Amino acid sequence: xxxxxxxxxxxxxxxxxxxxxxxxxxxxxxxxxxxxxxxxxxxxxxxxxxxxxxxxxxxxxxxxxxxxxxxxxxxxxxxxxxxxxxxxxxxxxxxxxxxxxxxxxxxxxxxxxxxxxxxxxxx
Amino acid sequence: xxxxxxxxxxxxxxxxxxxxxxxxxxxxxxxxxxxxxxxxxxxxxxxxxxxxxxxxxxxxxxxxxxxxxxxxxxxxxxxxxxxxxxxxxxxxxxxxxxxxxxxxxxxxxx
Numbered sequence: 001x002x003x004x005x006x007x008x009x010x011x012x013x014x015x016x017x018x019x020x021x022x023x024x025x026x027x028x029x030x031x032x033x034x035x036x037x038x039x040x041x042x043x044x045x046x047x048x049x050x051x052x053x054x055x056x057x058x059x060x061x062x063x064x065x066x067x068x069x070x071x072x073x074x075x076x077x078x079x080x081x082x083x084x085x086x087x088x089x090x091x092x093x094x095x096x097x098x099x100x101x102x103x104x105x106x107x108x109x110x111x112x113x114x115x116x117x118x119x120x121x122x123x
Numbered sequence: 124x125x126x127x128x129x130x131x132x133x134x135x136x137x138x139x140x141x142x143x144x145x146x147x148x149x150x151x152x153x154x155x156x157x158x159x160x161x162x163x164x165x166x167x168x169x170x171x172x173x174x175x176x177x178x179x180x181x182x183x184x185x186x187x188x189x190x191x192x193x194x195x196x197x198x199x200x201x202x203x204x205x206x207x208x209x210x211x212x213x214x215x216x217x218x219x220x221x222x223x224x225x226x227x228x229x230x231x232x233x
Contacts, residue, residue, distance in 0.1 A: 108175070
């Protein structure tokens with residue numbers, strides 16, 4: 001079964017940091033680009049960041065550029081998101097998502113999603 | 124990058140058809156055939172129902188179809204069923220090498 005499982009969410013103070021992880025199974029991890037998508041409470045989906053299959057290319061939404069860093073470890077089948085300089089508006093459920101088309105596409109269609117991990121930024 | 128524009132809500136009776144629009148610009152929807160649609164039931168992760176404008180993933184009902192004209196993409200659900208009641212989001216790849224979602228549409232089955 002193809003599966004993504006996020007972890008690492010929690011309560012953090014404004015200005016703090018957090019590292020999210022997404023463990024993958026059931027597919028050839030190193031063949032697919034991955035992304036992080038977040039959803040603030042009661043709000044819509046917002047794409048946050050993406051990374052190519054090799055990890056050599058990274059992409060960010062303007063709202064997180066310079067504060068968040070996406071990375072992946074293909075030997076561990078794990079995707080990461082380092083969140084620094086957190087703000088109240090970063091409070092959301094963070095989903096990792098797998099690109100449907102291997103290798104040549106980065107953010108066109110997400111066919112597998114994790115269950116999400118909640119990040120709450122509050123003092 | 125501004126969010127794609129979707130109606131906040133649509134509704135229909137069982138058996139009817141509804142269409143949800145998704146309007147962007149020539150830098151996203153109009154410039155690429157990488158438009159996807161996602162269904163999200165309350166408290167659940169999104170599930171993709173259409174990709175590359177009009178392709179349906181295996182396992183998704185053929186009652187779901189997609190199209191695009193210019194800068195506007197559309198999702199049509201025919202033969203509405205109670206289980207279709209959910210939030211729907213469109214997304215598009217952009218010329219800035221990012222992804223943008225629509226604001227979401229709440230579908231109510233009357």
